[in-house]
Amino acid sequence: MKSEPDVLQLDQFAVFLDFDGTLAALEERPEEVLPEPRRTHLLKKLQHQLEGRLAIVSGRSIEVLDFLTEDSVIALAGVHGLQRRTATGQRDDIPPHTRLAECFAELNELRKEYPELILEYKDSSLAVHFRQIPQVEIIVKQRLEALAFRFQLELQHGRAVVELKTPGRHKGDAVAAFMQESPFKGYRPVFAGDDLTDETAFQAVNALGGITVKVGEGDSVARYRLPTVESVLTWLEESCNE
Missing domain, CATH: 3.40.50.1000 (HAD superfamily/HAD-like)
Incomplete structure (x- = not known):
């Protein structure tokens, strides 16, 4: 490079x-x-x-x-x-995946445990930002991996963020x-x-x-x-x- x-x-x-x-x-x-x-x-x-x-x-x-x-x-x-x-x-x-709303509801429960988490619902995807609480990175990733597997969503990793997204x-x-x-x-x-x-x-x-x-x-x-x-x-x- x-x-x-x-x-x-x-x-x-x-x-x-x-x-x-x-x-x-x-x-x-x-x-x-x-x-x-x-x-x-x-x-x-x-x-x-x-x-x-x-x-x-x-x-x-x-x-x-x-x-x-x-x-x-x-x-x-x-x-x-x-x-x-x-x-x-x-x-x-x-078109957005039909099960993202369910994922949002489940992740809201996780946010009750860790209020510093930021949920960003973008119609076709759902991002969880953990920049303010980096110590829960593994917990966030494991939870989203389970949701992605259950609902056949794609997982997108970024900088201090993990995202569930509609495949396509x-x-x-x-x-x-x-x-x-x-x-x-x-x-x-x-x-x-x-x-x-x-x-x-x-x-x-x-x-x-x-x-x-x-x-x-x-x-x-x-x-x-x-x-x-x-x-x-x-x-x-x-x-x-x-």
């Missing part, structure tokens, strides 16, 4: 970006992340200069991404690819789908992300001969690395100014 990617010549690329940990600093609670003027200005500039070849690919829902980006990006993939909105604004979603798609699938559509088709893809959930997108972009950027530390199949959210924003701003 090379240390840092070169500044992009935007007329050659389609750009895909994770959100939390890539465009926004990680916070203790998901709702503590808010819209930010610098980020919104950058996304509007990228959306314009890339002529629509920009997509956010995140674990957040599309509705939350619209709020956090202040409606600056049209093409979005939410809930790790289970939700997708194309560059023309059309929705392409996997991941971030790599979302990127591959965008790359088959206008205006992305025919351009070289770029993907930047920071977490385990981004590895499938790195694999998809590597297979297409694109540029993959791991944000922060940790093993990855990405070919480049940037150390921080600040360095990602600076890299993208410099690319806009080329």
Whole structure:
């Protein structure tokens, strides 16, 4: 893995970006992340200069991404690819698993034992954040593994979070789908992300001969690395100014 990617010549690329940990600093609670003027200005500039070849690919829902980006990006993939909105604004979603509500009720009981746990219900998935109480990581993982097995749900591990999700798609699938559509088709893809959930997108972009950027530390199949959210924003701003 090379240390840092070169500044992009935007007329050659389609750009895909994770959100939390890539465009926004990680916070203790998901709702503590808010819209930010610098980020919104950058996304509007990228959306314009890339002529629509920009997509956010995140674990957040599309509705939350619209709020956090202040409606600056049209093409979005939410809930790790289970939700997708194309560059023309059309929705392409996997229907939520019917047993997630039962899982939520069971995990609420676990939260009564450990009030510091944060449950995030995202329609097609259910995330349990244990950043504030890391000593219960094994308990959380065992409980979610049992629920995933019982209800045939997928288990998605992330940084201080475990998620039960509807089977069907991941971030790599979302990127591959965008790359088959206008205006992305025919351009070289770029993907930047920071977490385990981004590895499938790195694999998809590597297979297409694109540029993959791991944000922060940790093993990855990405070919480049940037150390921080600040360095990602600076890299993208410099690319806009080329």
